[in-house]
Amino acid sequence: MTFFVLGIDGASWNVIRPNLKVLKNFARLIQAGKAKEIVLREKPISAAIWCGMFSGKTVEEHGHLEFTKDGKIVKREDIPVKFIWDILKDKIDVRVLNVPFVVPPYSFNVDFRPVGFGLPSNEKEWEEELERVTETTKELLTWKPDLLISVFTLLDRVQHFHWGEPVVLEWYKKLDEKIGELVWDTGFLPSETNKLILISDHGFCSFGEAKVQTLPKRTPYGELKGDHLERAVLITVNVEEEIEQPQDVFRVLEKEFLRTKS
Amino acid sequence: MPRRKKFTTVSIPVQLFEKIKKQIENTGFPSVSSYVGYLLREVLVEAHESGEMPFAREDAEKIRRRLRALGYLR
Numbered sequence A: 001m002t003f004f005v006l007g008i009d010g011a012s013w014n015v016i017r018p019n020l021k022v023l024k025n026f027a028r029l030i031q032a033g034k035a036k037e038i039v040l041r042e043k044p045i046s047a048a049i050w051c052g053m054f055s056g057k058t059v060e061e062h063g064h065l066e067f068t069k070d071g072k073i074v075k076r077e078d079i080p081v082k083f084i085w086d087i088l089k090d091k092i093d094v095r096v097l098n099v100p101f102v103v104p105p106y107s108f109n110v111d112f113r114p115v116g117f118g119l120p121s122n123e124k125e126w127e128e129e130l131e132r133v134t135e136t137t138k139e140l141l142t143w144k145p146d147l148l149i150s151v152f153t154l155l156d157r158v159q160h161f162h163w164g165e166p167v168v169l170e171w172y173k174k175l176d177e178k179i180g181e182l183v184w185d186t187g188f189l190p191s192e193t194n195k196l197i198l199i200s201d202h203g204f205c206s207f208g209e210a211k212v213q214t215l216p217k218r219t220p221y222g223e224l225k226g227d228h229l230e231r232a233v234l235i236t237v238n239v240e241e242e243i244e245q246p247q248d249v250f251r252v253l254e255k256e257f258l259r260t261k262s
Numbered sequence B: 001m002p003r004r005k006k007f008t009t010v011s012i013p014v015q016l017f018e019k020i021k022k023q024i025e026n027t028g029f030p031s032v033s034s035y036v037g038y039l040l041r042e043v044l045v046e047a048h049e050s051g052e053m054p055f056a057r058e059d060a061e062k063i064r065r066r067l068r069a070l071g072y073l074r
């Protein structure tokens, strides 16, 4: 059994839902499992949400809000928490790839160099991340680890620069194809035993649509096209437990691998 | 205080090892390890100096620029 957590930074139902005809692998996964919208209790700030998702802590508890603090780039060592991989590493084979709670994103038990420091910012880098995360994840899946966590960051970055433009859907389509390669073509699914959580840290929207604005409209380099939305994507396959908030991912994994099931 | 191990092993391709070995002939470097250690120290900023391991100083600036462009750093 492999438990595969596939993270997609910034994936948003408001793009996926109306386009399920062309996002065939999203559609197929929704068919195969359960889909829902997570309404975040915390502010949709990527660093904080990914950190909570894999530490099980609220933002007050882990204290990690942004990629930088007082102008300094925050490192893994600055965050005083145990992540799920720290807790499980002696018990199971756990592989972690490109989790963007810090920049460059964090990998564990995997030799992976993030594309553009995990902040891919142009077409070439988006393509590259798509390829490299997919290829590495595919390879890891063939080793059948107990737990594999893998994250794509590109959709979020694309949306920062292009929200509202047709090109956004094009990148969703490219990612959709990669999801197909990862989940179906590798034989990971269909399966009675393998478990999948596909999850985003927040959605995306136009400025003014989010409850709290978390991105500036202008940067020293130009205009941003959209803002983080406090609604995230969740699709699970073969996972019985309910996931209401990002922190529940930690609890589900902890339960799966630490506690004996009744 | 417990004694901490001062050295550890990393793997590199044999071919690369041989190339480096050739390259350091007649230099002051006594071994491939010492040369590779030297190169890495050059590339990386030592943790106690900058607090910004494991990436180089220039990388930190590149990261900041990307964060600013994306609106993650104001």
Ligand SMILES: [Zn+2]
Residues within 6 Å of the ligand: A010, A046, A156, A157, A160, A228
């Ligand atoms: Zn974002």
